[in-house]
Amino acid sequence: MTAMGATGGNNCILALSGGVGGAKLALGLSRAVPAHRLAVVCNTGDDFQHLGLTICPDLDTVTYTLAGRNNTRQGWGLADESWQVMAALKDLGGPDWFNLGDRDLATHLYRSELLSRGLPLSAVSAKLCAALGVAPRVLPMSDDRVSTRVLTDSGELSFQHYFVREQCRPRVLGFRFVGSDSARPHPDLVRLLTAPDLGAVVLCPSNPYVSIDPILSLPGVRALLRNCPAPVIAVSPIVGGRALKGPAAKMMGELGVDCSALAVAEYYRDIVDGFVLDTLDGEHVSAVADLGLVAVVANTVMVSLDDRLQLARAVLALARQLAGGSTPCSL
């Protein structure tokens, strides 16, 4: 977290991401910098065991999105999907609350097989990326298990039970990241955060509480971000007082936090140097600046591929600005 780092044309961009929103910006970044200079570290707090399988929603959303295979209409899973297994599972009276397409299931089966052979999750992720033709590195935040638990007025729920089975209905009281005390951040995450030639760290427009915080909860990661030689930039997931997707706005309200981009900037202020607000939130620029952050306004509502690329470019331009004019990547 400093604007002093070298950000030359060969520097890496490290994106920290949750699912859909983060994956959109990751795709934009993948079109803005050469693949070998982009690493996307994904939240694995949402990962869970279901039907005997290890399911990693954020890793898969990012991987499928970078592969151009994501289901854009549905917002999760794979395009051109079929649903034979779920239909049969439902016929059997099995648990069908978590919808899994047939092709998506192949990913979970393959991953579960590889994990059962002793491969770390990051090696599994690398294999899946290779199989799907994804060139940038897509990494789990840790090869150790961390499980996000949502503390609610209906009791403590695993994230997927809260998010999918209960459709985010329970009132949120807080969060726990079980295992984060002892989980080791992935060595490449540590290496990148301490690399003298890191170009920028990008906190993607993901849910601060359940997508980014699990990554930040890993031992040492907050300190590494604070001492990071490269600019750290967050993109607000809140636009015009609303979350584009997911329960971030509802959570903020239930936690007694004003639902605004400014509140997100305040939440991240101790670890970020720069903050990107949506054009709808121009009113907050000076307040964000008062927090000591360099604030810029951009279109953060990524509908088209070009929107994703333009936002990536705005983030990289801010990184350049924070680094004092040198380019973090050859655009």
Add this chain to the structure above:
Amino acid sequence: MTAMGATGGNNCILALSGGVGGAKLALGLSRAVPAHRLAVVCNTGDDFQHLGLTICPDLDTVTYTLAGRNNTRQGWGLADESWQVMAALKDLGGPDWFNLGDRDLATHLYRSELLSRGLPLSAVSAKLCAALGVAPRVLPMSDDRVSTRVLTDSGELSFQHYFVREQCRPRVLGFRFVGSDSARPHPDLVRLLTAPDLGAVVLCPSNPYVSIDPILSLPGVRALLRNCPAPVIAVSPIVGGRALKGPAAKMMGELGVDCSALAVAEYYRDIVDGFVLDTLDGEHVSAVADLGLVAVVANTVMVSLDDRLQLARAVLALARQLAGGSTPCSL
């Protein structure tokens, strides 16, 4: 193993079964006796962990067959099956040597989920039977894990690696049933074998070495069969010197055993009272009788449903004969 047991009209029939051949006779028995008087205990030595799932081929073959849902053309799996997941798994470069249909996968996923929640395999099996409308009891031989290992000239192989991946090519030297020393036979298997009103035990026409022996290898089962109050009857899986399906004949040859129904009778002689040979094997009747078994000839090649029913009736008639004329079931 005695002809002295009471075999009245309300007595239970206990079938010990492997996969396809055993399932055919089990289906015949299910049409010959009321559902509540039939229990099929299945070999689970073939069960294995694959793609994160627990797969139980013999239990499933019997269950699908009794449900009328088995794929008769293919000889395994479900009818009206689709293959989306396997196609996707192959695209990913995942292990595709063990073919799993989409609807069949739902069974494995549901079972794996239930096992992960702590249910014993027999309870899972009961749930699957209920879901598929299977009225007779279908039980695993044990709720504990027993794994059949095939000792071959290519080394020791797990059963599915030998059977499916290696297509039974390696030369067989012997077998091991890992875990059978400490596995407990299912309590209902023990209860049935000691029940005064047991009508008959039927060793289905399954592979003696890898389908029936794993059941017999469980502590106490051989002794229970020897002391069983009901007649114990085996149906030869060898017809005219050949196995109708699977590697039984090849195994017998490699183990230096004459491939004949007589050799099967010799193999089982210490635990059975009666033996059913195919009409093609009438020449062996007197030799089987010389072993001290009551031998009968029947059509054991079950092509039609009526073939299955007729063979079941022949087995039950032999049980009646061995029990001294009382009927083991109301035919």
